[in-house]
Amino acid sequence: MEIGERDPVTGQVTTGHEWNGIKELYTPVPRIVFFFLAVTILFAVCYWVLMPAWPLGRTYTKGLLGVDQKTSVDRLVKDATLERSAWTQKIDQMDFAAIQADPEMMKIVGETGHTLFGDNCAACHGTKATGGPGFPNLTAGVWLWGGAPETIFETLRIGINSTHPETRTSQMLAFGREGVLDSNQLADVVTYVRSLGGTTDGRGADPQSIAAGQEVFKQNCVACHGDDAKGKLDLGTPDLTDSNWIYGGDLQSVTTTVFDGRQGIMPTWEQRLTATQRKILALYVLSLREEGQ
Template identity: 65%
Template sequence: MDIGERDPVTGRMTTGHEWNGITELTTPIPRVVIFFLVVTTLFAIVYWILMPAIPLGRTYTKGLLGLDQKTQVEQQLQAANTERSVWSSKIETMDFAAIKADPALMTIVNEAGGTLFGDNCAVCHGTRGAGSKGFPNLTTGTWLWGGDPDTVFETVRVGINSTHPDTRVSQMLAFGRDSMLDRAQVSDVVSYVRSLGGVESAESASPESIARGKDVFAANCVACHGEDAKGKVDVGAPNLTDAWWIYGSNRQAIHDTIFNGHEGHMPHWEDRLSVTDRKILTLYVLSLSETKT
């Protein structure tokens, strides 16, 4: 078929190409395609003129608008730091009572404290501070070293059994493993300790075993846990009469604690967190028990 011949079916002109009787029509490009090609081309040209776009070795075309995302981000960060410095300087210089009395600052403490806790503490104490085996529950209001803000702040600063030169030091002796108590004495004192926390019953331990355990406790445990077994914050010894158990309250868990001992570890945060961040974290941690219902 020659060029210029009209196809009898469609009425369109042909290109002159033919394959086994099949001819190729001269189909024009759809106008909508041409429209979008023109629009996108014009947009690209305008963008190259107005915005930073074309690399030129170590630099680039700046564009008539002079926009620079790097500069914008730096300006936003500077503005955020300026805004933060206003309240962070207050928190750093004010005492805990004054901070708690300021609702605006406490709003910031709760917001920033949640982030600090999630980044630094949640891996051990849980996202809600409820703890797990070997890690204290921070929502109960029971504190190994004391629960006033200054004491908690110091614990956060130096840690427990950490590498800090001023670290708090605490250890539960291995009374069974180190042969300070024989197995019968360990079993008896387990019965007595469980009775203190209200988890031992007459069915699981005899009154005679509990009585013998009380004597063992008086001879070996009161130095740290006190005669009333309510613990001593100066040595980080827990209260054995409440419902909260770090390593578990069942008989086997308490037996393992007395027999093998424990030496918990909390890292110190003085090298990682600023004074302001540690104060925020202290108030946030305290709020976990204050807001619990």
């Protein structure tokens, strides 16, 4: 087969190569391929010149445009800071009631507070703020120290049984372990407490045990929980007549609480969070009650 011979079927010129009777046609690379290849090379050269591209030991070529990711991020952070400063100043200047009455500000509180809560509070109170054993349910609207936003703001600042010098302090005595109550007294007072309304299975207990437990309660518990067992906000003691139990309202949990005592801890957030962030968080956790209703 000769070079330049035309294939009788296609009419195209052949290359002169033949394998087992198969002739190779001369089909050059389309010019469009060379065009795009040239454009690609030109683009690469321009990028190398204009943008950061080549490593130079500990540094790199900056490019004529001086564009890099650090510059872009710094600019975005600066813009976000300026935008955020507008509403953070309003939050600083407005009181809690004014913010709660402003739908636009509460929208900001909801968005920012959700992030703050997830980053700082969800580890203990849960992502939905419903708490768990040892950690209060913040959506229930039941507050040991009071549910006013100013009170919650202060609790966030100083904590409970924390390292802050002004911390709120609260502790349940270990009535069984310390020998204050014997086993019968402990069982009776647990029966009485569970009959107050906090548990459905405690209301049908032995009346004699309930009566005996009430006497034990009067002698040992009213100083903190009150004559009506509804707790005291100034001491941070819980209401024993509702259905909210921090450590559980079943027989074993309540018995363990009375026997061993309890001392929950909430850290102080004064050093970690700014006053503005704590103000947002106080308003945010209060709004969770409204969403849960």
